[in-house]
Amino acid sequence: MRGLMQDWPLLCSKIIDHAAREHPRREVVSRSVEGPIHRTNYKAVRERALKLAQRLEKDGFGVGDRIATMAWNTWRHLECWYGITGIGAVYHTLNPRLFPEQIAWIMNDAEDKLLFVDLTFLPLVEALQPKLPSLRKVVVLTDAANMPETKVANAVPYEEWLNEVDGDFAWKEFDETTAAGMCYTSGTTGNPKGVVYSHRSNVLHSMLSQAPDAMGLASRDSMLPIVPLFHANGWGLALTAPMAGARLVMPGPKMDGASVHELINTEKVTCSAAVPTVWLMLLQHLQSSGGELPTLDRVVIGGSACPRKVTDAFQNRYGVKVVHAWGMTEMSPLGTLCALKPEVADKTGEELLDVEEKQGFPPFGVEMKVTDDANVERPRDGKTFGRLKVRGPAVASAYFKNQGAEMFDEEGWFDTGDVAHIDENGYMQITDRAKDVIKSGGEWISSIELENIAVGHPEVAEAAVIGLQHPKWDERPLLVCVKKEGCDPTKEDILAFLSDKIAKWWMPDDVVFVEAIPHTATGKIQKTTLREDFRDYVLPTA
Ligand code: AMP
DSSP: OOOOOOOOOOOHHHHHHHHHHHSTTOEEEEEOTTSSEEEEEHHHHHHHHHHHHHHHHHTTOOTTOEEEEEOOBSHHHHHHHHHHHTTTOEEEEOOTTSOHHHHHHHHHHHTOOEEEEOGGGHHHHHHHGGGOTTOOEEEESSOGGGOOOOOOTTEEEHHHHHTTSOOOOOOOOOOTTSEEEEEEOOOSSSSOOEEEEEHHHHHHHHHHHTSTTTTOOOTTOEEEEOSOTTSGGGGGHHHHHHHHTOEEEEOBTOOSHHHHHHHHHHTTOOEEEEOHHHHHHHHHHHHHHTOOOSSOOEEEEOSSOOOHHHHHIIIIISOOEEEEEEEOGGGSSEEEEOOOOTTTTTOOHHHHHHHHTSOBBOOTTOEEEEEOTTSOBOOOSSSOOEEEEEEOTTSOSSOGGGTTGGGBOTTSOEEEEEEEEEOTTSOEEEEEETTTOEEETTEEEOHHHHHHHHTTSTTEEEEEEEEEEETTTEEEEEEEEEEOTTOOOOHHHHHHHHHTTSOGGGSOSEEEEOSOOOBOTTSOBOHHHHHHHTTTOOOTTO
């Protein structure tokens, strides 16, 4: 017997329709690329997105066409997402921080036909365009008055291009499993792989991430997504915030500590989301300026492990709740969030920080397990690590053009490439990327845990740990540190600091100081480069 409920396709257009109908005057505030603060609302965003959809159709674009964006978080970028998906085309967010050759490779792999680009990146597009045979047009996200001279062929200013249609248009209808968006994984090895979101996965992901133990967004919130829309589906926030009717505050190109602080306070932001590096910059700025965060209620921190000292500073110095989260581009991206279950809710002080150092538990819609190499599930005891595997309706079932097929098994589990353990309360903790874990004498040492402890040293700004060849133990850890400005810690200081915090056999065999640690385009420590830099380094114990 079939249920007799309505077939209401889960399309992205339903989200902006809902926001415009139920929360029409809720503001979308942006720091524009041109400079000034810009204000609009969900009703106007929907109207302009409809125009954009109509204009795209007039240019001959339709279902399945990949349309790239290389843009900061602003109202215009938001309009692009809804306009593109509104005709069944596919937004493809490009990370401008990648090497130009990589961007060209990705755009050709995706066969992008049109590009929406911010003024900031016009010089980059000038260099790229000759390598992009499928690209037909470039729309520059500005108006004619601010449009510079450019060598980019077929470039038009957004506002004038948009105004060539009247907006008398209706969203196209299609199956909810139709592709809506694309984002390539950072791909530290091999070619980047395309993740393809569907309308259904985007809508379900927003619903699951709205839950109180997840993002917990409400219409009373002012959400500042500092995480760019081009990182891991923008953590879904371009969809989740309108779905919740939350006010959106978009930082545009400015993500330094002072700019973020100013925006949080002047726009009375209540919640925000970003990677740890951004929060470290904000905390440093607050420390030197004596600033406070009176309106900020909570911050979601993910993308890399959140250092304990960041959680400690936010919660105990500034009164801001930290929600540690883990996810992946392949997961739309939310996987787990560290909300407090009743089992741990009454913990305080260091015991609470112990819990919050973990990446947390999944919302409904994400299944997770940890297995050994033979795919046998490992006990949930908070210490037995293994390969972290996930499945769910907003988890990739394959990559574009069927690359990386070995990451998916026949039961539908995706191997995340992360190493983790899960405790008796269901809290997962990432201990490493599978390829970064240090294998010493048949045992595993977590590079992430060592890094977390090392950055807790008051004179260390950043730390990275890699495994180096060792004749007796196979691999041993090398700790690479960046000193805080004006500080001069020694190797002995650092080792003494670590000595009562870790097992003896986890102690790094050496500590070296460098000016800077290399990062990937999504802000993670680039261990491949670091391993290359220290390839010929001989440990004193070797
Ligand atoms: P991306 O797809 O670029 O967002 O990268 C996903 C990867 O980032 C994951 O597989 C993890 O290795 C890492 N990651 C994300 N969030 C966290 C976190 N909270 N702690 C540790 N690693 C994380």
